[in-house]
Amino acid sequence: xxxxxxxTCIVDTLYPQVGVSAVRLLRRxxxxxxxxxxxxxxxxxxxxxxxxxxxxxxxxRLIQAFRDSQWVVGPSGSCVAMVRHLYPxxxxxxxxxxxxxxxxxxxxxxxxFIVDVLGVTDMGATFDGVATYHTSCHMTRGLGVKxxxxxxxxxxxxxxxxxxxFAEDCCGFGGTFAVKMASLSTAMADDKLDNVAKTQAQYxxxxxxxxxxxLKGRMEKRGMPVNVMHWAELLELATRPxxxxxxxxxxxxxxxx
Amino acid sequence: MSKGALLERIxxxxxxxxxxxxxxxxxxxxxxxxxxxxxxxxDWEAMRERARAVRAHTIAHLxxxxxxxxxxxxxxxxxxxxxxxxxxxxxxxxxxxxxxGVKSVAKSKSMVSEExxxxxxxxxxxxxxxxxxxxEYIIQLAGETPSHIIGPALHKTREEIAELFAQLEGxxxxxxxxxxxxxxxxxxxxxxxxxxxxxTGCNFAVAETGSVTLVTNEGxxxxxxxxxxxxxxxxxxxxIVPRLEDLDLLLTMLTRSAxxxxxxxxxxxxxxxxxxxxxxxxxxxxxxxxxNQRSTILGTEFEEALHCIRCGxxxxxxxxxxxxxxxxxxxxxxxxxxxxxxxLYRGVEEWGEVALASSLCGACWEACPVKIPLHDMLIGIxxxxxxxxxxxxxxxxxxxGFGWMMxxxxxxxxxxxxxxxxxxxFVRDGRFRWAPAPLSSWLxxxxxxxxxxxxxxxLWQSELTKQREPRLAVKAAFGEQREEGRxx
Numbered sequence: 001x002x003x004x005x006x007x008t009c010i011v012d013t014l015y016p017q018v019g020v021s022a023v024r025l026l027r028r029x030x031x032x033x034x035x036x037x038x039x040x041x042x043x044x045x046x047x048x049x050x051x052x053x054x055x056x057x058x059x060x061r062l063i064q065a066f067r068d069s070q071w072v073v074g075p076s077g078s079c080v081a082m083v084r085h086l087y088p089x090x091x092x093x094x095x096x097x098x099x100x101x102x103x104x105x106x107x108x109x110x111x112x113f114i115v116d117v118l119g120v121t122d123m124g125a126t127f128d129g130v131a132t133y134h135t136s137c138h139m140t141r142g143l144g145v146k147x148x149x150x151x152x153x154x155x156x157x158x159x160x161x162x163x164x165x166f167a168e169d170c171c172g173f174g175g176t177f178a179v180k181m182a183s184l185s186t187a188m189a190d191d192k193l194d195n196v197a198k199t200q201a202q203y204x205x206x207x208x209x210x211x212x213x214x215l216k217g218r219m220e221k222r223g224m225p226v227n228v229m230h231w232a233e234l235l236e237l238a239t240r241p242x243x244x245x246x247x248x249x250x251x252x253x254x255x256x257x
Numbered sequence: 258m259s260k261g262a263l264l265e266r267i268x269x270x271x272x273x274x275x276x277x278x279x280x281x282x283x284x285x286x287x288x289x290x291x292x293x294x295x296x297x298x299x300d301w302e303a304m305r306e307r308a309r310a311v312r313a314h315t316i317a318h319l320x321x322x323x324x325x326x327x328x329x330x331x332x333x334x335x336x337x338x339x340x341x342x343x344x345x346x347x348x349x350x351x352x353x354x355x356x357x358g359v360k361s362v363a364k365s366k367s368m369v370s371e372e373x374x375x376x377x378x379x380x381x382x383x384x385x386x387x388x389x390x391x392x393e394y395i396i397q398l399a400g401e402t403p404s405h406i407i408g409p410a411l412h413k414t415r416e417e418i419a420e421l422f423a424q425l426e427g428x429x430x431x432x433x434x435x436x437x438x439x440x441x442x443x444x445x446x447x448x449x450x451x452x453x454x455x456x457t458g459c460n461f462a463v464a465e466t467g468s469v470t471l472v473t474n475e476g477x478x479x480x481x482x483x484x485x486x487x488x489x490x491x492x493x494x495x496x497i498v499p500r501l502e503d504l505d506l507l508l509t510m511l512t513r514s515a516x517x518x519x520x521x522x523x524x525x526x527x528x529x530x531x532x533x534x535x536x537x538x539x540x541x542x543x544x545x546x547x548x549n550q551r552s553t554i555l556g557t558e559f560e561e562a563l564h565c566i567r568c569g570x571x572x573x574x575x576x577x578x579x580x581x582x583x584x585x586x587x588x589x590x591x592x593x594x595x596x597x598x599x600x601l602y603r604g605v606e607e608w609g610e611v612a613l614a615s616s617l618c619g620a621c622w623e624a625c626p627v628k629i630p631l632h633d634m635l636i637g638i639x640x641x642x643x644x645x646x647x648x649x650x651x652x653x654x655x656x657x658g659f660g661w662m663m664x665x666x667x668x669x670x671x672x673x674x675x676x677x678x679x680x681x682x683f684v685r686d687g688r689f690r691w692a693p694a695p696l697s698s699w700l701x702x703x704x705x706x707x708x709x710x711x712x713x714x715x716l717w718q719s720e721l722t723k724q725r726e727p728r729l730a731v732k733a734a735f736g737e738q739r740e741e742g743r744x745x
Contacts, residue, residue, distance in 0.1 A: 007713050012673075013708060014708060014709070016711060016713035016715075019713035019717075020713070020721060024724075024726050029731065030728050030729075030733055035714070037666070039666070040666055040669040041663045043660070046660055048617055048636055049639060049643070049652070050636065050638075050643035050648070051640075051657075051660070052640055054657060054661075055660065057660035057663065058659070058664060118733040119732070119734040120733050122731065123731060124731060141618070141620070141622070142619060168620065169618075170576040170618035177613070177616045177617070178699060179695045179698055179699050181264075181614065182699060183267070183268060184577060184581065186702040186703065187271055188576050188577075188580060189702075191576075213705075213706065217704040217705055220688075220703075220704040239729060241727050
């Protein structure tokens with residue numbers, strides 16, 4: 001089985017280790033991974049700000065980049081929600097409508113792909129620590145993926161996952177909102193971080209690097225000593241050969257094509 | 258209104274700790290009440306869908322149901338007036354008041370009357386106007402406007418209310434609930450007994466019976482419709498249900514979504530003036546059906562905004578409203594529904610920017626009992642603003658550049674490389690220490706990571722393609738397409 005990685009522009013540019021983790025996790029599950037290098041950005045910043053035509057220009061490139069892919073998988077609930085649920089709207093009546101629908105159909109968020117498509121809920125991972133999880137709005141409400149990342153994390157041996165109070169409340173990122181309404185966005189982050197502090201978790205995990213960039217940025221200003229990482233990064237660490245039970249290692253290795 | 262004004266109001270609200278505390282406390286009560294109330298049903302989602310369908314059907318056939326309603330009200334002995342604009346609605350009510358020689362008015366809650374500034378107009382005519390909904394009464398005393406659809410005074414603390422009442426009574430008061438409600442009861446009882454005219458809003462008008470339905474927790478709706486000799490009801494033209502039977506579902510959705518109550522303390526359904534043999538009720542009943550821009554939304558992508566049943570659930574759940582309260586939105590309707598309705602009613606040109614007061618988290622859509630896709634509509638309003646060139650030219654230029662660059666992978670890669678090089682003077686310890694506007698506003702409260710020396714695509718080319726990974730012995734269903742995988 002071959003999957004094309006939709007790395008997203010923020011991971012590509014600022015958080016490459018999240019993309020690396022996604023590739024490693026997929027390979028450890030026996031999946032071949034390729035990376036169509038023509039991909040750029042899904043166009044969401046422009047779409048959400050009201051610039052549909054400019055968003056479409058970016059989106060056309062993404063559609064073309066993944067034209068020959070069978071499965072497209074990305075480590076972001078928000079970017080995948082854009083492709084799955086908003087491309088059909090963005091390209092309604094457009095010459096590329098059919099291709100936009102095709103891409104929407106075959107694009108999955110990473111945990112959604114692992115749990116719902118591969119049918120894997122337990123990766124035999126081990127990781128000692130206490131973590132809490134930030135459910136990003138576009139992953140849960142936009143994409144409709146609520147349980148998949150939590151299912152994978154709950155099955156990590158040694159990891160204690162603490163419920164985050166008011167988990168469903170927005171962290172205040174909101175794309176350009178974080179800049180246009182900076183103090184409002186910060187007040188929302190502070191509410192979220194107060195709740196994170198209540199959990200006494202060592203790790204704040206999430207599935208959207210944009211929210212995590214905003215929260216980590218605020219944490220550093222406040223001097224909160226919590227590690228912020230994408231759930232895939234933690235799972236990648238937790239499924240390294242020195243951590244997983246030898247019995248859960250199979251024969252053979254998987255690399256790129 | 259300009260964005261400067263919106264930002265100023267937001268900053269003002271954020272700096273007001275009393276306001277923020279009061280709003281958070283009240284909205285927390287409302288939303289936890291709602292959460293509990295919803296749990297009593299296994300099929301809340303199905304009920305939302307049914308409620309949505311009822312609203313969609315009604316709005317799609319609004320002309321038919323309005324005609325039916327008008328005919329029924331007249332049959333019941335009432336009068337019906339149609340007002341295209343707010344000014345017309347005000348004029349109609351003034352004429353009614355003059356016709357009957359009205360001196361004082363007892364009002365139960367009406368958001369439409371706030372829309373059209375009815376109280377000011379009546380006062381100009383020398384008529385005394387008293388709000389009788391406790392929240393409305395409080396903000397009338399304070400000379401303010403409502404900050405929440407169902408809790409007009411929820412931005413006020415108990416202490417602030419005690420101060421207002423103390424001024425009214427000319428004595429010091431304790432801040433406990435029995436003391437404060439006793440003051441309101443004593444003051445308002447007199448209003449109910451002496452007012453010549455009652456003015457009400459309308460939660461739902463029932464087309465098949467010509468009735469008006471009011472839900473209140475203080476019984477003031479019932480007093481206002483039973484005691485004064487004249488009753489005037491103001492209704493937004495979309496506040497209608499086809500059949501009495503539909504109230505069962507919609508009142509359930511309304512009260513549970515609003516406060517979590519199974520029903521409000523009083524549900525009043527009245528159908529026109531006193532009939533022969535009846536002991537109470539008004540001599541005359543006038544229904545004023547107000548358009549005030551609503552019909553311009555019909556048939557547009559925003560039509561579902563007319564499905565709103567004014568429960569306020571989207572305000573209570575909104576992470577933005579919870580920080581700033583209602584006044585920062587600038588008009589009578591606040592929260593996500595306000596950020597959509599205000600530009601639609603008052604013009605995107607002037608009010609489109611209110612739609613920026615949202616992080617597009619979608620909590621409003623999830624909370625809405627009639628499933629209005631408010632987050633989509635907020636983007637729609639932003640699109641209208643951009644298309645009418647009401648956004649900042651710099652912003653339009655940025656997104657033009659964004660689309661152009663993201664369409665050209667070579668340019669995107671070049672920009673990444675240039676960014677790594679250009680950022681150098683501004684980076685220390687892997688964080689930006691300076692950034693140009695508008696990014697500078699991010700840096701005021703948050704750190705921002707610098708671009709790492711290698712992006713993902715560089716790592717892919719240089720090492721990742723060659724790396725091999727050990728297989729985990731987990732069973733993966735390669736290529737078998739599972740149903741849930743293709744769903745959502």
